[in-house]
Amino acid sequence: MKSITIKGSKRESVGKVATKALRNAGMVPCVIYGGDKPVHFSAEELAFKNLVYTPNVYTATINVDGQKIAAILQDIQFHPVTDKILHVDFYQLFDDKEVTMNIPVKLTGTSPGVLNGGSLRFTNRKLKVKALPANLPDFVTADISKLKIGNKLFVTSLANDDYTFMHPDNTVVVQVRTSRNAVAEDLDEDETTDEAAEAPAATE
Numbered sequence: 001m002k003s004i005t006i007k008g009s010k011r012e013s014v015g016k017v018a019t020k021a022l023r024n025a026g027m028v029p030c031v032i033y034g035g036d037k038p039v040h041f042s043a044e045e046l047a048f049k050n051l052v053y054t055p056n057v058y059t060a061t062i063n064v065d066g067q068k069i070a071a072i073l074q075d076i077q078f079h080p081v082t083d084k085i086l087h088v089d090f091y092q093l094f095d096d097k098e099v100t101m102n103i104p105v106k107l108t109g110t111s112p113g114v115l116n117g118g119s120l121r122f123t124n125r126k127l128k129v130k131a132l133p134a135n136l137p138d139f140v141t142a143d144i145s146k147l148k149i150g151n152k153l154f155v156t157s158l159a160n161d162d163y164t165f166m167h168p169d170n171t172v173v174v175q176v177r178t179s180r181n182a183v184a185e186d187l188d189e190d191e192t193t194d195e196a197a198e199a200p201a202a203t204e
Contacts (some may be wrong), residue, residue, distance in 0.1 A: 001136040003070070004051050004057045009042035010065055019127045028085050030060065033145050034092035039064060045085050050073060052076060052085070057103055059133065060090060071135065072101060102126040103137055105173060109145030111178035118149040124173045127155065131163035147176045 011018070011029065019029050022042050031040040041064045051058055051073060062069045071090035079086055104126050114120050127140055139160055141189060152175040155167045165171075172176060 001032050001057050001133075001138055003056070003061045005061045006043050006047045006051070008041035008065075011042050017137045023084075023086065029090055029106055030088040030090065030128060031089040032064075032092050033074070034071075034094075035069075039069065039092075048085055048088065050089075055104060056138065057092065057101060058133075059136070062090065063153060065189050071083075072099060095133060098130050098132055099136070100128060100138060102132045103129045104139045105142050105191045106139040107144055108176065109143045109203040111144045111147040111176055113147050113149040114144075115178055116149060119179040120144070121175050121177055122173075123175065124167075124171065125158040127173070128166040130166055135162040137163065142173055144174060144176075147174070149176050151176055151177050 001100065008030065009024075014029075016156050022029050024091060026045055027042040028048065029042050030040070032041070041062070043062075044123045051060060062071055070089075070093040072093060073088065074091040075089040075201050077086040077088075078084065091099070105122075105124065109123070111118070129136070129140070131137075137160075140160075142153055142158055144153065152172045153172040154169065155165050155173055158173065173203070
């Protein structure tokens with residue numbers, strides 16, 4: 001998985017007054033959990049642009065006064081009116097410790113059911129995945145090229161040895177439902193051949 005670097009500075013004081021002063025200066029108070037002890041730091045709000053305002057998912061390499069810490073975004077708080085970032089929580093990554101993340105799903109192929117007028121329902125655009133940091137994917141690929149009208153693609157069809165899905169086996173990722181504009185799908189060649197053989201011969 002790709003990583004984004006965020007440069008920050010340690011926070012000597014974590015009280016309300018100090019936090020308010022940071023925000024007034026355009027800085028965001030942050031905490032990294034998961035290590036021996038929490039690491040409190042602050043960073044410019046602009047530094048989070050590529051990590052927060054994107055449909056993609058990234059890990060973060062946080063440079064706190066020269067100390068680099070690998071982490072993932074765990075929680076983020078926004079101002080209810082201005083949508084400014086108020087606080088960010090990170091979780092530290094370790095090479096030998098599995099972590100859980102929501103990974104976006106990328107559809108590939110063309111569904112024959114959709115071509116016949118069916119409606120594509122993309123019910124789970126992100127899936128919760130558990131893996132070692134090195135095995136975290138940028139996205140999960142879902143091939144819809146075999147989905148006919150009425151078919152569903154379950155999370156079990158996307159199984160991968162590098163990571164584990166944290167969903168029940170009957171979780172539907174995408175499905176093709178019928179619609180008013182749907183037309184009958186073409187019969188298989190074998191069915192068509194059988195029907196032709198059973199049809200009565202024409203008489204003169």
